[in-house]
Amino acid sequence: MPISAEETVEQKPRRRSRIREAHEATVLSAAEGLFAMNGYNGTSIEAIADKAGMSKQNLLYYFPSKEVLYKRVLSNILSLWVDKMQLLEQQGKEPADMVRNYIQGKVEMSRTNPDASKVFAIEIINGAPYLKEYLQNHLLPVLEEDVKLVRSWIAEGRIDAVDPYHLFFLIWSATQTYADFSAQVSLSLGKDSLDDEDFQNAIDFLTHVIIKGLGMK
């Protein structure tokens, strides 16, 4: 029996239905929120299904297992993440401008995607079982380039001779804390939640201390 034209080459495109696309998106969003709040093991697929407005079995039709769903959530997050982590991509010719933009972008990310940040954080705290490989392949190359850039600034005497790696650890932790540790931050500030002014204060403070602390400008 000869292979007919339709069966060959491009595996029948048969477009993904709109329903699937829409439902997968709601499920992923519901899952992100619950994973952020209760972690992987603290979140049942039934709870995710409830929040997404569908039955557990229906959810399992779209995502064959909890692990697959979790990995999809992670992979969604990472595509957001690593981009923002590239210092070189920041606009500005002056080192100070680039660092300022970098800090601002990361704080904004904490404000707009706190759940993503939390899921990422829990995953790293737990030893990054699913992320290690991805970080190895995607974060590290970006980081290495950025480290080179910072080293060139040092060589040109434009900033103090500090360890570039620890500079990134500082910026990552200080900016993500406004998402990950928002409970502690808002408690300390005596508020129920953080508002735009708080985030602006964070940006102002961090840019001041880090830029001055590096001996820039």
Next chain:
Amino acid sequence: MPISAEETVEQKPRRRSRIREAHEATVLSAAEGLFAMNGYNGTSIEAIADKAGMSKQNLLYYFPSKEVLYKRVLSNILSLWVDKMQLLEQQGKEPADMVRNYIQGKVEMSRTNPDASKVFAIEIINGAPYLKEYLQNHLLPVLEEDVKLVRSWIAEGRIDAVDPYHLFFLIWSATQTYADFSAQVSLSLGKDSLDDEDFQNAIDFLTHVIIKGLGMK
């Protein structure tokens, strides 16, 4: 029937047996490690019992429920924690010395008690359900005093006029990241784990940037 002497006043000291004290300690330590690695829901009491070298039922004799055990772990951690968080307690007359000691103490804590830091972190990320009250009552007063101290430094012109609260958020996050995010940090540095030199580099870097960034010295 009159109350006899033994039954009164001091509730019969009947010293807690050495066995109980020793076993509770091993269980608490085992639990801390597993909670740090897998979170509350990801850790079964059977797994904790295994790691502590006893049966699940025997563990339940010492800790009547998983929740009670978890709260004991948290409370152990917090007694370590809040002390180290007091800037005022740091030695040194100069602001720079106090900040230096504070940073150093917190980084050392990340090195010696990484699991405690992780359990604390996960708890905060998840919204601090068990901790909120404790932090309200114990961390906040300490923080308020420290904020006042920093404000007095600003008033005396000894440091730049920055927001004191954000200063503490910065120091907490930047120092705890070496425990909580050690997987990401060591991956970035191309190592299996962090050694003493890495922690010393962290201390040197952070003290340089923060002290200079605050306009001290």
Next chain:
DNA sequence: CAAACTTTTTACCAAACGGTAAAGTTATAC
């Protein structure tokens, strides 16, 4: 409209988990 495919519902299950009850064993105090 009918065939083919996608989506949803109904029914079910084995394993893991937190916890209880009670009997059996060991250590301590008098």
Next chain:
DNA sequence: GTATAACTTTACCGTTTGGTAAAAAGTTTG
């Protein structure tokens, strides 16, 4: 040495959870 309290083991149980099987309902395409 024996009574009492502290500790350990054995046996068990209800619930929750991740996942499967298959039928029913709905949608799309020729």
